[in-house]
Amino acid sequence: TDDQSRMNICWKNLVSGSSLAVCRPGFFKASPQSPSCSKCPPHSYTHEEASTSCLCEEHYFRRESDPPTMACTRPPSAPRNAISNVNETSVFLEWIPPADTGGRKDVSYYIACKKCGSPSGLCEACGSHVRYLPQQIGLKNTSVMMVDLLAHTNYTFEIEAVNGVSDQSPAARQYVAVNVTTNQAAPSPISIVKKGKIAKNSISLSWQEPDRPNGIILEYEIKYFEKDQETSYTIIKSKKTKITVNGLKPASTYIFQIRARTAAGYGGFSRRFEFETSPVSVAASSDQSQIPIIAVSVTVGVILLAVVIGFLLSGSCCNHDCGWASSLRAVAYPSLIWSVRCGYSKAKQDPEEEKMHFHNGHIKLPGLRTYIDxxxxxxxxxxxxxxxxxxxxxxxxxxxxxxxxxxxxxxxxxxxxxxxxxxxxxxxxxxxxxxxxxxxxxxxxxxxxxxxxxxxxxxxxxxxxxxxxxxxxxxYMENGSLDTFLKKNDGQFTVIQLVGMLRGIASGMKYLSDMGYVHRDLAARNILINSNLVCKVSDFGLSRVLEDDPEAAYTTRGGKIPIRWTAPEAIAFRKFTSASDVWSYGIVMWEVVSYGERPYWEMTNQDVIKAVEEGYRLPNPMDCPAALYQLMLDCWQKDRNSRPKFDEIVSMLDKLIRNPSSLKTLVNASSRVSNLLVEHSPLGSGAYRSVGEWLEAIKMGRYTEIFMENGYSSMDAVAQVTLEDLRRLGVTLVGHQKKIMSSLQEMKVQLVNGMVPL
The missing domain is CATH 3.30.200.20 (Phosphorylase Kinase; domain 1)
Structure with a gap:
């Protein structure tokens, strides 16, 4: 019958889940056009029939843009293992992604910055002056750098992982916090300079203190020059925020730039400010025709007198403070720059100002005072x-x-x-x-x-x-000497943290180099490290005799020098310069990346001298980024003029810190051996009679049986062992891997240089 037919059709539709079917609990149909009922996706449910969507379980959510077939998700857990690296007023943060992403792939990160230690004892938001590289919100990678922070300030950074449903959750934020204290830094540039009274030969200026002084302002430096005459400029120093610049030409345009100095050094110059002096005023005299004649006569007379006195005094006053002579020169030539013999003239404008003239770069800009022995x-x-x-x-x-x-x-x-x-x-x-x-x-x-x-x-x-x-x-430096600290914490730091330590050391050495000081004993044992992993150069004692230093076994001028850290020209010819400090810095780099390994291992000092002279250089430490090892090799150039300067080293390390991916490329394992070393050279059996004897000698005897079982039964076979082989053999401890590989490397080096009868 017609009724029976309709019932059969309804039954078939129900069985097949067609658009006429009613979905039972736990199933849903998003639209009448759907061919069948769908089971509720994970973390969602329905308790009613004929549901068009499923509800999310407690603590799970769905975005409006998420399709109904997508599982309900939740906010991610907090990021893990956050570390910081402080560089003056910049902080680099790095972390590991959260263990639980909440079931979503759209995870990003948000950085909250808080400045702590205010008089109220509470933390407050950092403010808009802090810059985040690459960004503060919606960060996709797991690292960020904050710049333009305040010096000597406590900060707390909260790193929060967020996804598409984080804003729907009423639960507390899940974040990891990092507390840091910034270091000393130079002041920020001066932004506002105002002109005051202007006369035909003078301009008065005033300015505001930098927005971020980063300490007590010790003085200001005012640089000025006539427009389009930049190669001839004058420097004035003042402790006030206002000054009157005298001795200018009438109706002339001058460019002014100002910078501030704190104990950390000079900040950057302000932008250029352009001001013009007044025209020459006409004297209200009835006989103006005589003025030019009188002026020329006086000028010629003064010039002749100054020339005569200048010849008389040029030999003695260049090396002594002949204030009256320089004053006379200043009177005779108020607009000229004395650069013959003496180089520059000092003219006191007032007790708090110091003025220097420079011409075509003949005089070094006095950014730092000079070291006095x-x-x-x-x-x-x-x-x-x-x-x-x-x-x-x-x-x-x-x-x-x-x-x-x-x-x-x-x-x-x-x-x-x-x-x-x-x-x-x-x-x-x-x-x-x-x-x-x-x-x-x-x-x-x-x-x-x-x-x-x-x-x-x-x-x-x-x-x-x-x-x-x-x-x-x-x-007081809580973590003591750097070499001991690294040995105690073998393998515990990221590459970025190690580079941060090296950057700090290079920055300190740049400062010493700029002051004209040569350290002569730069080594990890003479670097101190505090609780924030800030490294500081110490031990300025090699100007004295180092008779009792066990590292100093080569006598020069009655004292001793540390051979393993000293440049070849300093050993051979006593040529100690900033370039020889750069060589030592390369050795310090090697010490840091190898976590305090002894340079050249147990080679004697004489063997070290011979090997270095013949071109041997320390091999790259295990897991060393290629960029760092290349910088070490640059520091170890035989020609001292080919080595980088410390300011170049600081710049290189800054680039690596800003671009962490550049540190992921490691030196090829096959090139770990020095360029003097013939690859696959057999070690022979002269040094150790058996593999077991060798392993016992380096206190790794526990691995003897494993080596033997896997076919490494002779020293020739052991010579070919790689880091991957050690891992395959079950040598998983980083310290044990380093010890075995270093021992093999040492034996190969000794073989090449004929130091042991292998």
Whole structure:
């Protein structure tokens, strides 16, 4: 019948799930046109029949743009293992993606920046002046750099992972927090310069302090020159935020730029400000025709007089402070620049200003003061009191001995200066029964250290000389010497963190180089590291004799030098320069990347000298980025003029930090052997009679059986072992891998240089 037929059709439609079917609980049909019912996707449900969509379970959500067939998702968990690298007022953050992405692929990151340590004790938002590279919101990669932060400020960075449903969740934010303290930095550029009174020969200027002074402004530097005459310019220094510049030409346009200086150095110059002097005013005299004649006569007379006096004084006043002579020159030639013999003239505009003239780059811009050797002082006490502050012994509390120095014990303690908070310090003491020479040498280091002020140079707090024991007080570095710290934390840091350490050391060395100071003993043992992983150059003692240093086994001028860290020309010809410091820096790079491995292993000093002279260079450390190893090789150029300068090294490392992907390319494992080493050279069996004897000698005897079972039964076979082979054999500990590979490398080096009878 017709009714029976209709019932059969309805039944078939129900069975087939056609558009006429009613979906049971747990199923849904998004539209009547859908051919069948669909099961609710993960983390969703229906409790009613004929549902057109499924509801999300608790704590799960769906975006409006998500199709109904898509599973309900939730916000991601917090990112993991966030680390920071502080570089003056910039911070680099890196982290691992969250363990739970919430079931979505659209995960991005948001960085919240908070400045802490305000008088209220609360943290506040950083503000719009902070820049995020590449961005703060919607970050896809797992690293970011914040720049233009304030100096000496505590920050908290919260890294939050978000996805398409994060804004729907009422739950608390899931983030990982990183606390950092920025270092000292130069001030930001001055942005506003205003002109004041303008006359025919002078212009008055005023300006505002930089938006970010990053410390106490010590002085300002005003650079000016006549328009289109940039090669001849004048520098004026002032401690005020206003100045009147005299000695200008009438009706002339001048360009002015100003920068500020703090203890961290000079900031950048402001943009160029253009101001014009007034025209020549006409004298209200009835006989104006005589003015030019009188002016010319006076000028000629003064010039002739100045020339005669100049010849008389040129020989003596170039090397002495003949203030009256330079003043006379300034009167005679107010618009000219003296660069013959003397180079520049100083003309005091007022007690707080210093003026220098420069022409065609003949005079070096005085961005940093020059280092003064304290040994040139007749009285060493005068040097130490000129460069170091005297501290009352009652202000110091010695807590414990942390080491031994050349002249006595090294202690940790506390320093409480009047009106200031107590803070931790390191204290070097001069041992009892010292000679006058020992006292002079001991305080000589303080006289050197006291001239430096840089975030990557150990800071001198002061000295105690008026009571016993005589002490040198410096800032306290919680993690001690860099070589020991790296050995204790073998394999625990990312490449970016290691590069950050190297960048800090290079920055400190650039500062020393700019001041004209040659360290001569740059090594990881003489780098100190604090709790924020900031590295600081220390130990300025190689200007003294290093008789007791075990690393110093080559005598020069009555003292000893550390062979493994010293450039070949410094060993052979005593040519110590910033270029020889660069060589030493390359060795420090190798120490850092190899986590404190001893350079050249157990080779003797004479063998090191011979090998380096013949062209041998340390092989790249295990898992070393190719870019870092290439920089090491550049530092080890035989021709010292071919080595990079420290400012170039800082620039190179900054580029690597800004582009972390450039550090992912490792040196090819097959090129780990030096260029002098013939690949696949058989080791023979002269050094060790068996594989077991070799492994026992390097305290890796536990692996003897594994080596033998896998066919490495002779030293010739062991010679071909690679890092991948060790992993395959089950040598998984990084420290054990490094020890075995370093031992093999050492034996190969000795074979090439004929140092052991293999």
């Amino acid at each position: 304290p040994h040139t002082y007749e009285d060493p006490n005068q040097a130490v009191h000129e460069f170091a502050k005297e501290i009352e012994a009652s202000c110091i509390t010695i807590e414990r001995v942390i080491g031994a120095g050349e002249f006595g014990e090294v202690c940790s303690g506390r320093l409480k200066l009047p009106g200031k908070r107590e803070f931790p310090v390191a204290i070097k003491t001069l041992k009892v029964g010292y000679t006058e020479k020992q006292r002079r040498d001991f305080l000589g280091e303080a006289s050197i250290m006291g001239q430096f002020d840089h975030p990557n140079i150990i800071h001198l707090e002061g000295v105690v000389t008026k009571s016993k024991p005589v002490m040198i007080v410096t800032e």
